Amino acid sequence: xxxxxxxxxDRGILERLDAGEVVVGDGGFLFCMEKRGYVKAxxxxxxxxxxxxxxxxxxxxxxxxxxxxxxxxxxxxxxDSKLGNRGNTASDKIGCTEINQAACELAREVAxxxxxxxxGNISQTPSYMSGLGKEVVQKEFQQxxxxxxxxDVDFLIGELFFYVEEAEWAIEVMKATGKPVAMCMxxxxxxxxxxxxxxxxxxxIAQAGADIIGVNCFWGPDVCLKAMAAIKEALEKAGLKRxxxxxxxxxxxxxxxxxxxxxxxxxxxSGLAEFPFALEPRVLxxxxxxxxxxxxxxxxxxxxxxxxxxxxxxxxxxxxEAKERGKLPPASEKHGLWGYAxxxxxxxxxxxxxxxxxxxxxxPTSGRPFSTALRKIETQWADLSLSSKTMQQQKVxxxxxxxEQLAAKRSAVPI
Ligand SMILES: N[C@@H](CCSCCCCC(=O)O)C(=O)O
Ligand SMILES: [Zn+2]
Numbered sequence: 262x263x264x265x266x267x268x269x270x271d272r273g274i275l276e277r278l279d280a281g282e283v284v285v286g287d288g289g290f291l292f293c294m295e296k297r298g299y300v301k302a303x304x305x306x307x308x309x310x311x312x313x314x315x316x317x318x319x320x321x322x323x324x325x326x327x328x329x330x331x332x333x334x335x336x337x338x339x340x341d342s343k344l345g346n347r348g349n350t351a352s353d354k355i356g357c358t359e360i361n362q363a364a365c366e367l368a369r370e371v372a373x374x375x376x377x378x379x380x381g382n383i384s385q386t387p388s389y390m391s392g393l394g395k396e397v398v399q400k401e402f403q404q405x406x407x408x409x410x411x412x413d414v415d416f417l418i419g420e421l422f423f424y425v426e427e428a429e430w431a432i433e434v435m436k437a438t439g440k441p442v443a444m445c446m447x448x449x450x451x452x453x454x455x456x457x458x459x460x461x462x463x464x465x466i467a468q469a470g471a472d473i474i475g476v477n478c479f480w481g482p483d484v485c486l487k488a489m490a491a492i493k494e495a496l497e498k499a500g501l502k503r504x505x506x507x508x509x510x511x512x513x514x515x516x517x518x519x520x521x522x523x524x525x526x527x528x529x530x531s532g533l534a535e536f537p538f539a540l541e542p543r544v545l546x547x548x549x550x551x552x553x554x555x556x557x558x559x560x561x562x563x564x565x566x567x568x569x570x571x572x573x574x575x576x577x578x579x580x581x582e583a584k585e586r587g588k589l590p591p592a593s594e595k596h597g598l599w600g601y602a603x604x605x606x607x608x609x610x611x612x613x614x615x616x617x618x619x620x621x622x623x624x625p626t627s628g629r630p631f632s633t634a635l636r637k638i639e640t641q642w643a644d645l646s647l648s649s650k651t652m653q654q655q656k657v658x659x660x661x662x663x664x665e666q667l668a669a670k671r672s673a674v675p676i
Contacts, residue, residue, distance in 0.1 A: 286566015328580025328590030348658030479529025
């Protein structure tokens with residue numbers, strides 16, 4: 262097993278997945294960093310890799326300690342057009358190259374502290390949403406990917422692709438590097454935002470050359486695993502053997518299991534009135550996260566990760582559930598599976614909960630007597646196709662007047 266850059270080359274992502282190993286993904290970096298005051302919601306861009314590298318290093322370390330086998334470079338939304346979208350100054354003030362370079366160094370530094378791999382992360386672009394075309398969009402992907410290649414990341418991962426066409430364009434640029442390619446579309450069983458059915462999305466992504474295929478974000482485990490079942494079936498029917506990846510959000514979103522409302526469910530959590538600052542009542546418990554990991558494993562998914570809302574303790578739950586790995590993560594030193602650590606508690610009524618049956622059967626209360634369980638999904642933005650211009654972007658800041666116009670569109674819907 263030849264060594265290069267301090268890691269064993271025969272333990273790459275495909276070698277691990279081909280061997281049937283479970284690969285634990287990292288968690289929701291953007292949301293964690295926003296809650297910690299290092300990422301600004303709205304723009305959601307990762308200039309913190311240059312502004313406060315210590316914060317990024319620390320969070321990578323927390324995910325590594327929790328059992329993550331992959332350190333995704335914190336380069337999500339770090340395309341040039343996103344860093345300069347709607348008044349964001351990160352592109353002008355710091356720059357795409359510096360942000361992506363710093364992210365690669367931080368991810369590799371922490372990955373080398375364990376046996377983790379580094380994945381160069383790209384994502385959807387405002388340029389695509391504004392219909393600027395293949396050449397402009399691929400040039401932006403190339404700018405990030407050149408930096409990933411220069412830093413010799415172990416593989417590439419695309420995330421949050423709403424449109425299968427943009428995902429295909431991304432895969433074309435990713436494949437040219439010769440590195441393994443993972444593609445997570447942001448689709449559920451209602452299909453992509455141009456009405457391309459999910460089974461067609463899966464086949465097109467596979468045929469474009471992705472080695473690892475799945476979904477990330479926008480929906481909780483239940484909705485994402487329903488999408489993964491459709492993707493798995495489509496690939497099997499087409500005779501396309503690929504590895505499967507799933508990275509759901511850490512929030513419960515049962516409203517979206519009904520995919521009949523079509524356009525509405527495609528907005529996922531972003532379509533909820535609570536998004537992004539009041540989703541806390543929906544946060545998954547560590548035990549619900551364990552159940553998600555087991556359900557994913559039972560479906561044949563071996564790259565089991567996490568997205569927005571999933572903190573390091575959620576990733577630890579995934580790693581602890583994946584007993585097939587034959588090891589517990591370092592953070593389990595400070596955790597007792599199924600509450601066993603409570604045997605050391607000073608209060609007898611708490612020690613009474615140091616058993617699996619208590620936690621496995623608990624339906625947590627919300628503490629909010631006036632809250633309803635589910636949200637009626639807004640219906641104003643049903644057509645998300647490029648031709649509808651609904652997703653059109655701009656460099657200048659959204660004005661007060663524009664916000665009022667958007668709010669007027671939805672005022673008919675009870676908050
Ligand atoms: N790997 C990334 C995935 C982020 S998915 C972010 C969705 C943001 C939606 C929005 O723009 O509001 C991460 O961990 O942050
Ligand atoms: Zn996410």
